[in-house]
Amino acid sequence: MSELTPLSEVGEFGLIRRIKEKVVLQHPSTIKGIGDDAAVLEPEEKQLVVTSDMLLEGIHFDLTFCPLKHLGYKAVAVNVSDIAAMNAKPTQITVNIAVGARYTVEAIDELYEGIRLACENYKVDLVGGDTTSSRTGLVISITAIGEVAKGEAAMRSGAKVNDLICLTGDIGSAYMGLQVLEREKQAFMADPEMQPQLDKYEYIVGRQLKPEARMDVIYELKEFGIKPTAMIDVSDGLASELMHICSQSGVGATIYRENLPADNQMLEAAMEFNLDPVMCMLNGGEDYELLFTIPLEDYEKIKNLPDVSLIGKITEASEGVNLANKHGQAFPLKAQGWTHF
């Protein structure tokens, strides 16, 4: 095994130099990246979107089952997902990390390998950040900057009565992936000889550890001439996000249980864990799919997009936010997804 290098050997500035050396800038709007008191950007004639999301050890990730490279990738993906949810294109990120003194240079290299891979995939420049020590656990906080043509940003507040409610991908899988990982961790702690049984659950475990921001859908919507009237990404759970759109748009909604996009592995795992799959889909969270509304007239345009499901319709506010079953019975939806407090 190769030698591991304690962080104290390279120091804070040595670490930053190491990070800088591997950065490749690709955006013409990045004038100055890592290395000065602040980055210098020169955006085009567009509107800027700015968002931050942090990931904390013990709250957002568990290093016993989350490899650092995946964590780096996920930290970027969840931020890019917020940029996507504004109908914008990501351009730059800054990365703040707080790291325990016992970490090695090689461990931070792994984390940044994931960050670098995500930057390459989403075509964003890493232009700066901050590095501190931590006495409590690893913290990663990322700020992402993006661009959108004037008037094209999709707010949570734009949904109109009779709009169609669309959802990308499938939901509930990241949550079920986490249940599987936690079960295998418990089994391993009880008996370290135990090898984790993850083969059957590769997809849902991947959804937890390696989520993708749906930039692909943002480009597709543009290509098909569809501008969502409202949009949000699903981080805390579908029900919670739908409530945000409805309250900020002053509308109600009905979504149809039969139309909720489920993956088979998720359904099998839910059965195994004795969980109601519909609850997992509504409240699981961390799907990082896009929930958006479009005018009814755009139905013909959207119906051919392979990874978009029509899950419901926007109604008058007085009708509330409901989940309907195949018999047409509707029940008020409760947001029981993730909240921090």
Ligand SMILES: Nc1ncnc2c1ncn2[C@@H]1O[C@H](COP(=O)(O)OP(=O)(O)OP(=O)(O)O)[C@@H](O)[C@H]1O
């Ligand atoms: N501590 C804070 N100070 C100032 N504004 C904040 C703070 N936390 C959140 N916000 C703002 O509140 C709004 C909603 O943020 P929230 O974090 O709930 O949404 P999100 O980032 O889409 O969801 P998630 O964090 O679950 O991915 C955003 O405009 C965000 O910038």
Ligand SMILES: Cc1ncc(C[n+]2csc(CCOP(=O)(O)O)c2C)c(N)n1
């Ligand atoms: C170890 C561990 N414990 C719990 C969870 C679940 N979890 C954490 S944050 C979050 C919602 C989004 O967070 P935010 O609103 O901060 O963006 C969810 C569903 C996890 N992934 N790992």
Ligand SMILES: [Mg+2]
């Ligand atoms: Mg947030």
